[in-house]
Amino acid sequence: MKTNDLILQTTTKVVVFIILLFAVYIFFAGHYTPGGGFVGGLLTSGAIVLLLLAFDLKTLQNFLPFNYIYMIAIGLLFSIGTGAGSLLFNVPFLTHVFTHIDLPILGDLSLHTATLFDLGVFLVVVGVTMTIIQTIGGDE
Amino acid sequence: MSLLHLAIISPFLLAILVPILYKLLRKVHAGWFVLPLPMLLFIYFLSYIPRTSIQQTVIKSFAWIPTLGIDFTFKVDGLGLLFALLITGIGSLVVFYSIYYLSKDKEQLNTFYVYLLLFMGAMLGVVLSDNLIVLYTFWELTSFSSFLLIGYWYDREKSRYGAQKSMLITVFGGLSMLGGIILLYLMTGTFSISEIIQQSNEILTNPFFIPAMLCILLGAFTKSAQFPFHIWLPDAMEAPTPVSAYLHSATMVKAGIYLVARMSPIFAENGLWVWLVAGFGIVTLFWGAFSAVKQTDLKGILAYSTVSQLGMIMSLLGIGGAAFHFDSSNNSYFTVATVAAVFHLINHATFKGSLFMVAGIVDHETGTRDIRKLGGLMYFMPITFTIAIIGTFSMAGLPPFNGFLSKEMFFTAMVRVLEIGIFNLETWGVLFPIIAWVASIFTFVYSMLLVFKTFTGKFQSEKLAKKPHEAPIGMLIPPTILASLVIIIGFFPNLLSNTIIAPAVAAIMPNFKVDVHISFWHGFTTELFMTLGVIVIGILLYKALPKWRRVYRLFPEKFSLNRLYNSILDVSQRASRTMTNRYLTGFSRTYLLYLFAFFIIILATTLFVKDAFTVKTNNLSSIHLSEAILALVISIGAISIIFAKSRLTSIILLGAVGYTVSIFFVLFRAPDLALTQLVIETISVALFLLCFYHLPKFKKREERMRFRIANAVISVGVGAIVTMIAMSAHSNKLFDSIAQYYVDNTYEKAAGKNMVNVILVDFRGFDTMFEITVLAIAALGIFGMIKLRLEGGKKNENQ
Numbered sequence: 001m002k003t004n005d006l007i008l009q010t011t012t013k014v015v016v017f018i019i020l021l022f023a024v025y026i027f028f029a030g031h032y033t034p035g036g037g038f039v040g041g042l043l044t045s046g047a048i049v050l051l052l053l054a055f056d057l058k059t060l061q062n063f064l065p066f067n068y069i070y071m072i073a074i075g076l077l078f079s080i081g082t083g084a085g086s087l088l089f090n091v092p093f094l095t096h097v098f099t100h101i102d103l104p105i106l107g108d109l110s111l112h113t114a115t116l117f118d119l120g121v122f123l124v125v126v127g128v129t130m131t132i133i134q135t136i137g138g139d140e
Numbered sequence: 141m142s143l144l145h146l147a148i149i150s151p152f153l154l155a156i157l158v159p160i161l162y163k164l165l166r167k168v169h170a171g172w173f174v175l176p177l178p179m180l181l182f183i184y185f186l187s188y189i190p191r192t193s194i195q196q197t198v199i200k201s202f203a204w205i206p207t208l209g210i211d212f213t214f215k216v217d218g219l220g221l222l223f224a225l226l227i228t229g230i231g232s233l234v235v236f237y238s239i240y241y242l243s244k245d246k247e248q249l250n251t252f253y254v255y256l257l258l259f260m261g262a263m264l265g266v267v268l269s270d271n272l273i274v275l276y277t278f279w280e281l282t283s284f285s286s287f288l289l290i291g292y293w294y295d296r297e298k299s300r301y302g303a304q305k306s307m308l309i310t311v312f313g314g315l316s317m318l319g320g321i322i323l324l325y326l327m328t329g330t331f332s333i334s335e336i337i338q339q340s341n342e343i344l345t346n347p348f349f350i351p352a353m354l355c356i357l358l359g360a361f362t363k364s365a366q367f368p369f370h371i372w373l374p375d376a377m378e379a380p381t382p383v384s385a386y387l388h389s390a391t392m393v394k395a396g397i398y399l400v401a402r403m404s405p406i407f408a409e410n411g412l413w414v415w416l417v418a419g420f421g422i423v424t425l426f427w428g429a430f431s432a433v434k435q436t437d438l439k440g441i442l443a444y445s446t447v448s449q450l451g452m453i454m455s456l457l458g459i460g461g462a463a464f465h466f467d468s469s470n471n472s473y474f475t476v477a478t479v480a481a482v483f484h485l486i487n488h489a490t491f492k493g494s495l496f497m498v499a500g501i502v503d504h505e506t507g508t509r510d511i512r513k514l515g516g517l518m519y520f521m522p523i524t525f526t527i528a529i530i531g532t533f534s535m536a537g538l539p540p541f542n543g544f545l546s547k548e549m550f551f552t553a554m555v556r557v558l559e560i561g562i563f564n565l566e567t568w569g570v571l572f573p574i575i576a577w578v579a580s581i582f583t584f585v586y587s588m589l590l591v592f593k594t595f596t597g598k599f600q601s602e603k604l605a606k607k608p609h610e611a612p613i614g615m616l617i618p619p620t621i622l623a624s625l626v627i628i629i630g631f632f633p634n635l636l637s638n639t640i641i642a643p644a645v646a647a648i649m650p651n652f653k654v655d656v657h658i659s660f661w662h663g664f665t666t667e668l669f670m671t672l673g674v675i676v677i678g679i680l681l682y683k684a685l686p687k688w689r690r691v692y693r694l695f696p697e698k699f700s701l702n703r704l705y706n707s708i709l710d711v712s713q714r715a716s717r718t719m720t721n722r723y724l725t726g727f728s729r730t731y732l733l734y735l736f737a738f739f740i741i742i743l744a745t746t747l748f749v750k751d752a753f754t755v756k757t758n759n760l761s762s763i764h765l766s767e768a769i770l771a772l773v774i775s776i777g778a779i780s781i782i783f784a785k786s787r788l789t790s791i792i793l794l795g796a797v798g799y800t801v802s803i804f805f806v807l808f809r810a811p812d813l814a815l816t817q818l819v820i821e822t823i824s825v826a827l828f829l830l831c832f833y834h835l836p837k838f839k840k841r842e843e844r845m846r847f848r849i850a851n852a853v854i855s856v857g858v859g860a861i862v863t864m865i866a867m868s869a870h871s872n873k874l875f876d877s878i879a880q881y882y883v884d885n886t887y888e889k890a891a892g893k894n895m896v897n898v899i900l901v902d903f904r905g906f907d908t909m910f911e912i913t914v915l916a917i918a919a920l921g922i923f924g925m926i927k928l929r930l931e932g933g934k935k936n937e938n939q
Binding site: 026030031032033034035036037038039042043045046049052053069072073075076079080083093094096098110112114117118120121124125127128129131132133135136137 | 812815820826830890891898900902906913915916918
């Protein structure tokens, strides 16, 4: 995929960060407003795909040298581990707990094990999309 | 979770560690990491003897699926303990032996020990579970680990054949056993063996009783290599010799015997049980011994000999089952068969274990196991020769070894069959002692062949690949220990009688008062004369072997059981290949055709059979202009895809349809859905564009868009069905919507305000977990397919 589009590349450099920030926001906001790990993950992969379209696969792999297959595995570990963790406290699989803490600057903060689970979903989604796209895209 | 549970799962835990240790410490033979575990477990199980010898049982339970009555209930009684000691005791010796047998430089030791530990844990689970489902699970696990171990040298064709054969036959039996377990559950309402035994009188007349018995016996017979299922065991000898000694002689093949012993209190009241178990056992005893004589491979002789000895134990258990018919206060006149079975089980493990190790030594030091090439080895391997003499003489039933004692008891039990006087045993039962006696003669002959053809006679150095010498000390210690046990038990059999044998018999026959006393000298009884006859005729037959060997050629190869097995395998493979080729065309359009055709057939039939198609027009909201426009856009987009002339156009059109759908979600105030749909659509368009590169060009023929009636019917059908279901679903509200529950509880129970997300991560978190797992599998699948194809392609280029 040879691209030599200066406008696209320049815009991408800015837009990607906006999308990534938005993805992170969406991920954390998920519990109270629309969003969550799934959409967050998709948005992140959307940003990466945009990079892929603007530049080429080689540049992308230099820029983000992740092994996406490991990312899938880590994500699955997060999700299943959160579920299995509840067994240690003698409650059914996948029981979540939450608490509120007050931090000096951030104010009232809600902490929730569901976020860990969702982080797993996030990682799996990014890993899966990028694995598929990279393998198919990298296939000559 | 108790110490007992930990003991049973400890092999599995160690199996996880072994590959790591193997990687970290390459210089140390991986067997040294494994060896301490079976030794510790052996000592741990020994500590149960004081309790079981006064007939106490230890029961520890750990909930697994309590709602279905499936729990990790482990029960240590005399029978379970006997097996646990065999598994860990022989296991320790075998692991020790394997350290010297398998070279750490040439073999993949990590996988070997993982499989071996897997087996050890599974086998402990089989013999200590009180819950039938748990027992079944472990049972299948032993089949799997046996499969993996037989196929350990997987680059040999024969190993793969043997592994597959054992797997097919034992798993077939295992599945039938599962059927039997379910039938038992239907009759009694419990999976617990001890509870089923308490109800055994009530289920005798149940119509499921006989089918359950047959199913369970099928499982036991296949596992314990009873005629005609014995054919897998000789082929299983392709496994490394330590494995043959452990799985295919001392432990796994005795799982079937364990099962029959365990189930005896449930089924033995019925005459059919006695006849089947004793009958199959005695036929196997004869056939195994008879076939062993014609083998030329050392391990082949041992394999058929194992088959035959398993048959002997089986027949004893069958005859012992007849004792259930008599008053339990009656003396131990008929329980002698069960005592003999348990005693011979122990003896067989000792002498056969040592003989397998001897065969391994011979193979290791000379490079062959063919008795036609071997001979005169006693001068090179005096220690091995001594062990072999002890093992084979015990196997042949000669004094003063332990095999003599159990063989005498076997004859006693067989002679007493005539006096049982029920189930028509007084007429046809006379066959039992006769077959037993004839089979013992053959046992004598092959035992002599085994030792004398290998160790005496002319030494043929030109036929051997290596110059033979005595084995390293590490390979001699384990068989020496077993051979000493053969002698010790031979002289002091009553060491075992009250500590191990009596508790085991008591577990097989609850309510019986068992008094075990084994003596060397019974006086001039029938049994003694039978043994003398065996020895005399055995020597004559051994000397005259070349003259009567022709008997074996009378059996045509064509009708052998192996031939039958092979042709069944062939036919089923060919049939499934033909069938598969018919529907696996390699075109995704064909698969979609099948999928959608079945979709239509199943759903349409259900709709009309259940008369579920209804349309109610009440409770509908009004349609706004904007919605109508969107619907129109979607329809136009979808229809134009069909007429698109290039792929690019259709991809863009498809994207347009998807984006429009997401506007629908916005209109219907579902921001989560809208967001997801938008991003998904973007990414899938990108993905399509990537795939695009690989797809073949639209062909001229396809550009004309030849109208295919079948495709059109199916696509219209799918659309119609989905529409109908949507309408009916709206019109039939059988249940109250669950929506209100989520509205009420999202903040209360999950502290979230976004209901959709809370459902995803919390209320239905299980679904999400499995969905991402499926996604991961799909990604790995795509990765594997494309990368493997690429590498394969490169390899071809290099060639």
